[in-house]
Amino acid sequence: MEGLWDQVKDCLCNRVFPTLEDLEHALTEALRPFYEDNQRALFLVFGWMHTQANAS
Numbered sequence: 001m002e003g004l005w006d007q008v009k010d011c012l013c014n015r016v017f018p019t020l021e022d023l024e025h026a027l028t029e030a031l032r033p034f035y036e037d038n039q040r041a042l043f044l045v046f047g048w049m050h051t052q053a054n055a056s
Helices: 002-012 020-036 038-053
Strands: none
Touching: 002 020, 002 038, 020 038
């Protein structure tokens, strides 16, 4: 989850959204690459697991 949040917050940080709908639109656009390309989402999980497995 942290990997996804890191990606999303980079798109949303230091911005002011005048309406909740504007925030929702920006959030949807930030998440779009992950639901359009499931390999990108899987990389967040398996890339992390691979890094952790090789950390010792």
